[in-house]
Amino acid sequence: MxxxxxxxxxxxxxxxxxxxxxxxxxxxxxxxxxxxxxxxxxxxxxxxxxxxxxxxxxxxxxxxxxxxxxxxxxxxxxxxxxxxYLGPWLPEPLLTTPDVAEDVELADSVSMAMLLVMETLAPTERAVFVLREVFDFGYDEIAQAVDKSPAAVRQIAYRARAHVAARRPREAVSAADTREALMAFQRAVETGDPRELLDRLAPDVVLLTDGGGVVRAAPAPIVGAGRVAVVLRGIDAAMSLRPAQVNGHPALVLRRDGKVDTVLALRVDDGLVTGLYAVRNPEKLSRMERETALRR
The missing domain is CATH 1.10.1740 (Rna Polymerase Sigma Factor; Chain: A)
Structure with a gap:
């Protein structure tokens, strides 16, 4: 050649x-x-x-x-x-710019909650769903990418769409409302006030922690405002908490001795935190460490 x-x-x-x-x-x-x-x-x-x-x-x-x-x-x-994989698996947190949050569809598609839903799709279904529903590629183009016929891609897209719709997180509130909820949540975590924490958490809130078997993390989801509040009150007071835009939504970056220890992404509905996604696996935090260091 x-x-x-x-x-x-x-x-x-x-x-x-x-x-x-x-x-x-x-x-x-x-x-x-x-x-x-x-x-x-x-x-x-x-x-x-x-x-x-x-x-x-x-x-x-x-x-x-x-x-x-x-x-x-x-x-x-x-x-x-x-x-x-040991314990819950969470996506690698991705530092995003404010303009991603303004694109509601894109922000939703890269959110922790949505990526976990897409994890339940088979590989080809996931590819078809992303190309069709997120980026609006035509069936002919997708067919070439996944090596299927356009007719088969239509069927796969239909199944994937129905699968995701049945599990899709509730419609998110506006970015402004979410930021306001994040600020209130951050204050509650920093003060450790149990009443204020409970006021910020939905009764059925779910906390997932991903330590990858390397650092301490809960081996199963923690469900319920009371149980989640106890975990949050255990956050080391010496840690610094800074807001960031992660996966298209507001989140908190927790640092210990200047290094990223945890990225805590939030899911907010009706002003209350309904989902918490704590990524602690050091392998998944190296990119965040580099990028946040550049912006400090």
Whole structure:
């Protein structure tokens, strides 16, 4: 195979850079891991760099096709690893910009709650759901990406949509209301006032903690305002709590001795916290550590 010319290489690079954010988001929503999404993008680039661009009609669609296929392979491998994961598994927290929160559909699709729902889909169903429901790709384009017929993709999309709808989190409140609830929740955690904590938690609130078997974490979900409040009151007073935009929604980043210890993402409904997602697995916090350090 002949070496690509400089013009061709420049065109390939330009197309990849132009669509990189889209490709990363597709991979992240399929995998729930920023680190794995970055690996998928590296594989995508290696394959894209060797493509004859003269034969590519739609560069965006072609790049998404490569990314989806690479993500599917990794997703199937990750599924086997998750079977032996210790305790609850949570997605790797992703620091997002305020404009993501303003795009309600995108913010919802990358939220911790929604990513956990998508975890219950089979790999191909997840790919089809992400491409169709989140990014509105056509059935023909999706069919090429998942190596199925358009008719089969329609059926998969229908099943995936129904599956997600039955488990989808309740409709979230506005970003402003959620931020207000976060500030009140942060004050309650910092003061440790049991009454104030209970006032901020829904009666059926659920706390999930992901320590990956490496650091201390609850081995099963903790359910109920009383039980969750007890856990929250146990947070070390020496820890600093700072608000951040994580997975399209407000969250708290807890630091001990200057290092990220926990990322606590919130789900808020009707002004009350209904879901808490505490990521403590150090492997899932390394990216957050780097990115928050740059913004401090």
């Amino acid at each position: 002949s070496e690509p010319t400089t013009d061709t290489a420049d065109a390939a690079t330009e197309a990849f850079v132009t669509h990189r954010n889209l490709l990363f988001t597709v991979a992240y929503e399929m995998l729930g891991s920023a680190a794995d999404a970055e690996d998928v993008l590296q594989e995508t680039w290696l394959r894209w760099a060797g493509v004859d661009l003269d034969g590519v009609r739609d560069r965006r669609a072609y790049l998404v096709q490569i990314t989806t296929r690479q993500a599917l392979m990794r997703l199937r491998a990750l599924g086997r690893r998750k079977e032996s």
